[in-house]
Amino acid sequence: MRREDNPDEEMMVMGFMLGDASFGVDALLVQEVVKVGDITRVHGAAAGVVGIRNLRGRIVTVVDMARHLGLGSVTPGPDSRLLIMEADGEAVGFLVDLVTDANALARERIGPLPASLDPALRSHLRGVWREGDRLVALLESQTLFRWDDPDEQGPLH
Numbered sequence: 001m002r003r004e005d006n007p008d009e010e011m012m013v014m015g016f017m018l019g020d021a022s023f024g025v026d027a028l029l030v031q032e033v034v035k036v037g038d039i040t041r042v043h044g045a046a047a048g049v050v051g052i053r054n055l056r057g058r059i060v061t062v063v064d065m066a067r068h069l070g071l072g073s074v075t076p077g078p079d080s081r082l083l084i085m086e087a088d089g090e091a092v093g094f095l096v097d098l099v100t101d102a103n104a105l106a107r108e109r110i111g112p113l114p115a116s117l118d119p120a121l122r123s124h125l126r127g128v129w130r131e132g133d134r135l136v137a138l139l140e141s142q143t144l145f146r147w148d149d150p151d152e153q154g155p156l157h
Contacts, residue, residue, distance in 0.1 A: 009107055014083065015100035015136065018066045018074065022136040027102050029141055031084045035060075036076050036095065049093055053082070058091055062083060063095040070120050087145040094144075106128065110138060 012027035039051040039062050048067035053060045062082060066074045074080060074095045082093030110127035117125070126140040 010104040011107060012102060013105045013138065014080075014102050014132075016065075016083065016096040017098040018069070018071055018096060021064060021071065022100070022131065022134050023065075023096075023139060024105070024136050025083070025139045025144065026141050028090060029085050031086060031091075033099050034082050034084060035083055038078050054083070055091070055093070060091040060093045062093045062095055063098050068094070069124055072113070079151070080093065085144070092145070103131075105138075113137075 003055070004118070013024040014017050014027040014033075015022065015024045034055065037053055037055075039053050041051040042049060045061075046052070049065050050062040050064050057149045060082070064074050066072050074097055076095065077097070079098045080095060081099045082095055083099070083132075084091060084093050109129045109131060113122055113125055113128060124139055124143045124146075126138045128135050128137050130136075
C-alpha cells in the first residue's frame with residue numbers, strides 16, 4: 001500500500017503564506033528553511049526565477065513561489081524565507097512571504113479542491129484542509145518542480 005493510500009496515516013506538512021493565502025507542502029521535501037540573503041539576478045532565466053544564492057558554498061536557484069503558482073509575486077521582507085528543496089540534483093529555494101509552522105496532518109483531513117479555483121492553480125494542488133479559521137491548500141509535490149514551458153527542464157534551463 002502506498003503512503004498516500006492510507007487515510008489514517010499522518011504526513012508532516014510545512015506551512016507558509018503567499019500574500020494572505022495559506023499553503024502547505026510535504027515537509028519531507030524541505031531540506032531546510034533559510035533567510036532570503038543576497039540574491040544575484042540571472043538574465044535569461046525562466047519566468048519566476050528571482051536569481052541565485054550562495055548557501056554555504058552551494059549555489060541555490062531562487063524561485064518566487066507566488067509567480068510559479070500564478071499568484072503575483074513575493075516582495076521580500078523581514079519575514080520572507082526560502083524553502084530549500086532539491087530536484088534532479090539541483091537545489092531550489094522557493095521564496096515565500098512567511099513560514100508558519102510544521103504540523104502532522106491526518107490524510108483524512110485533506111479535502112477536495114473547490115471547483116472555483118483557477119485551473120492553472122488547481123494543477124499544482126492536491127487538496128485543502130481547515131486550520132482554525134483558514135483554509136490551507138496542499139501543494140502536489142509531483143508538480144512543484146514542473147515548469148509551464150514544456151521545453152524547460154528546470155528553473156535555469
